Amino acid sequence: MAEQRTPTELGTEPVGKLLLRYAIPAIIAQTAASLYNMVDSIFIGQGVGAMAISGLGITFPIMNLSAAFGAMVGVGGATMISVKLGQRDFKTAQNVLGNVFSMNIMLGIILATVCLLFMEPILTFFGASENTMPYAREYMEVIMWGNVITHLYFGMNAVLRSAGKPKLAMGATLFTVVLNTVMDPLFIYTFNLGIRGAALATVLAQAVALMFQIKMLTNPEELLHLKRGIFRIKMPLVKGIISIGMSPFLMNSCACLVTLIINNVLLSYGGDLSIGAYGIVNRVMFIFIMLVIGINQGMQPIAGYNFGAQKYSRVTQVLKYAIFYATICTTLGFIVGVFFPAACTKIFTSEQDLIVIANHAMPIMVMFFPLIGFQIATTNFFQSIGMAKKSAFLSLTRQLLFLLPGVIFFPPLLGLDGVWYAMAASDLAATVTTALMLFFQMRSFKKMHDNGLTLKSDI
Amino acid sequence: MEKFVINIGRQLGSGGKRIAEQLAQELGINCYDKRLLDLAAQESGFAKELFEHSDENKGLLDNIMHMRFLFGTTSGESFCSNVLSEESLFQFQSEAIRKCAEKESCIFVGRCADYILRDHPHCLNIFIAADESDRIKHVSERKGISLKEAEKLLKKAENTRRNYYNFYTGKTWGASESYDLCINISRLGYDKSFDIVLNFVKEFLAGVQ
Numbered sequence: 319m320a321e322q323r324t325p326t327e328l329g330t331e332p333v334g335k336l337l338l339r340y341a342i343p344a345i346i347a348q349t350a351a352s353l354y355n356m357v358d359s360i361f362i363g364q365g366v367g368a369m370a371i372s373g374l375g376i377t378f379p380i381m382n383l384s385a386a387f388g389a390m391v392g393v394g395g396a397t398m399i400s401v402k403l404g405q406r407d408f409k410t411a412q413n414v415l416g417n418v419f420s421m422n423i424m425l426g427i428i429l430a431t432v433c434l435l436f437m438e439p440i441l442t443f444f445g446a447s448e449n450t451m452p453y454a455r456e457y458m459e460v461i462m463w464g465n466v467i468t469h470l471y472f473g474m475n476a477v478l479r480s481a482g483k484p485k486l487a488m489g490a491t492l493f494t495v496v497l498n499t500v501m502d503p504l505f506i507y508t509f510n511l512g513i514r515g516a517a518l519a520t521v522l523a524q525a526v527a528l529m530f531q532i533k534m535l536t537n538p539e540e541l542l543h544l545k546r547g548i549f550r551i552k553m554p555l556v557k558g559i560i561s562i563g564m565s566p567f568l569m570n571s572c573a574c575l576v577t578l579i580i581n582n583v584l585l586s587y588g589g590d591l592s593i594g595a596y597g598i599v600n601r602v603m604f605i606f607i608m609l610v611i612g613i614n615q616g617m618q619p620i621a622g623y624n625f626g627a628q629k630y631s632r633v634t635q636v637l638k639y640a641i642f643y644a645t646i647c648t649t650l651g652f653i654v655g656v657f658f659p660a661a662c663t664k665i666f667t668s669e670q671d672l673i674v675i676a677n678h679a680m681p682i683m684v685m686f687f688p689l690i691g692f693q694i695a696t697t698n699f700f701q702s703i704g705m706a707k708k709s710a711f712l713s714l715t716r717q718l719l720f721l722l723p724g725v726i727f728f729p730p731l732l733g734l735d736g737v738w739y740a741m742a743a744s745d746l747a748a749t750v751t752t753a754l755m756l757f758f759q760m761r762s763f764k765k766m767h768d769n770g771l772t773l774k775s776d777i
Numbered sequence: 778m779e780k781f782v783i784n785i786g787r788q789l790g791s792g793g794k795r796i797a798e799q800l801a802q803e804l805g806i807n808c809y810d811k812r813l814l815d816l817a818a819q820e821s822g823f824a825k826e827l828f829e830h831s832d833e834n835k836g837l838l839d840n841i842m843h844m845r846f847l848f849g850t851t852s853g854e855s856f857c858s859n860v861l862s863e864e865s866l867f868q869f870q871s872e873a874i875r876k877c878a879e880k881e882s883c884i885f886v887g888r889c890a891d892y893i894l895r896d897h898p899h900c901l902n903i904f905i906a907a908d909e910s911d912r913i914k915h916v917s918e919r920k921g922i923s924l925k926e927a928e929k930l931l932k933k934a935e936n937t938r939r940n941y942y943n944f945y946t947g948k949t950w951g952a953s954e955s956y957d958l959c960i961n962i963s964r965l966g967y968d969k970s971f972d973i974v975l976n977f978v979k980e981f982l983a984g985v986q
Contacts, residue, residue: 626823
């Protein structure tokens with residue numbers, strides 16, 4: 319398992335230096351992902367119009383759901399492959415690869431068929447109005463025809479990473495971002511394809527990246543490669559893949575559910591344009607959140623290793639660094655959102671109505687952003703030291719438990735503003751909860767440290 | 778004599794562990810069960826407690842909660858693996874088992890050793906079973922709990938043990954094709970069963986020499 323070496327540097331080198339070294343590739347990948355989303359929104363907003371941005375906003379949760387299925391197979395398969403590679407059980411690893419491929423094709427086809435058959439009722443359910451429906455439908459139709467490609471592309475990327483080729487996987491991601499950016503204006507402006515053009519650019523970029531991945535994965539000299547006889551579905555493997563993939567699936571489905579509810583509340587209190595405004599603010603803030611997630615991914619192995627090796631002072635040190643950098647990122651987001659909202663929204667649209675709503679919403683939504691870096695970093699910290707349940711709980715507080723009640727109960731009192739305030743309130747409440755949990759955790763660490771819990775090595 | 782390994786899989790409360798220990802004594806070799814966790818801890822440099830927590834445990838709830846991605850990262854990009862994940866701890870434990878089997882002839886109890894050492898040239902896989910009623914009785918005596926409690930405990934423990942084995946090996950726990958000898962202790966009693974296992978092992982070792 320290429321990524322499972324126990325690098326002793328994790329236990330010895332200066333924590334700050336380590337964090338940067340591990341976080342930078344992760345940050346690049348996360349930025350690429352958020353850029354991808356931004357570029358699409360910008361071209362759609364500028365090239366097609368304000369209603370198109372709202373239509374795009376309607377499709378987010380559906381894409382989330384599709385990604386949830388993709389993450390289930392991708393993460394589950396990748397984890398299983400790295401377990402099998404670690405056991406030098408290449409035959410089964412190969413078989414998992416084939417099954418991931420087949421599962422992605424089947425899931426992709428099923429999802430696409432359901433979506434294409436029931437497109438209008440689904441989009442209505444997700445908050446489309448007669449104004450936004452045409453855009454949402456045009457976009458989704460293209461995306462869903464290419465759904466199998468998207469699923470395979472993400473699935474193969476996950477496999478490449480677990481097969482010890484993270485750089486290739488990252489290359490594929492960056493490649494799709496660049497290609498998408500090049501094709502977007504071409505399809506939207508030159509070929510006049512409207513919002514369809516943006517969707518087509520997305521699917522085509524993934525298709526090209528997928529061909530490149532498949533070329534890599536059909537090379538028989540590679541340890542893991544696609545060949546005949548590995549594609550037949552084997553139930554024990556499928557069960558294993560799904561059992562691991564269940565958690566990312568649930569997390570992503572929650573994201574879908576929350577956005578679905580928010581979009582519907584926005585529609586009834588603020589109309590179509592507020593959905594577009596929410597989409598714009600989200601795209602902008604996503605950049606800062608993704609930076610934090612990159613930092614967190616860099617922290618994970620360092621915190622995990624040192625926690626395992628009982629070097630608690632290094633554990634707290636890396637957490638402090640991560641919180642520090644994360645807070646810088648989210649504070650930047652706060653400054654941008656509070657002082658320069660107009661500059662951001664202008665990038666996406668020139669429609670005055672939409673700009674007004676977005677400029678009003680952004681400062682409210684980012685009200686507690688300087689705190690949220692701490693919240694996200696700490697949530698991830700619990701995960702890195704193996705306390706997955708606490709981590710999942712904390713993650714859910716901000717995104718679901720504290721958010722949904724606010725989104726449902728604030729708007730009747732405050733109108734549209736209630737939605738924006740609900741987001742700020744949930745940020746604050748989640749931060750307080752996180753701080754309390756971290757406080758108690760640190761106290762028990764201190765106890766462990768003081769009692770000198772040491773390794774028994776009397777074998 | 779060449780190095781050999783005996784892997785003993787067992788149902789909870791079947792007496793498999795006792796057989797393993799007695800066999801080790803008889804053959805003058807080491808028997809590793811929970812002690813494997815010490816080896817794994819040494820191999821990784823991690824605290825033993827971490828291994829105890831995930832020892833032969835692969836619960837469904839843990840799986841569901843075992844989220845690897847923060848909410849919102851739909852791209853599924855993750856560059857750094859979590860060294861404390863169950864899969865990673867299993868990896869350390871397998872390395873420890875392999876190193877141990879390279880160094881000496883020994884007996885391993887459980888922990889998927891039969892799968893981990895599947896390429897070992899002189900490897901014997903034995904599965905010890907017993908009737909459920911006997912196993913419940915054993916567990917209740919050993920833990921000093923009522924039969925009902927023992928039954929519940931047994932069901933739960935068997936379930937996690939089965940999940941653990943099936944997940945990591947891709948095989949079915951306790952299925953006869955994974956073993957060279959499967960024996961139900963309840964038929965002939967402990968002593969006679971032990972003799973049979975011992976004779977089986979001795980015949981096997983005669984072939985190894």
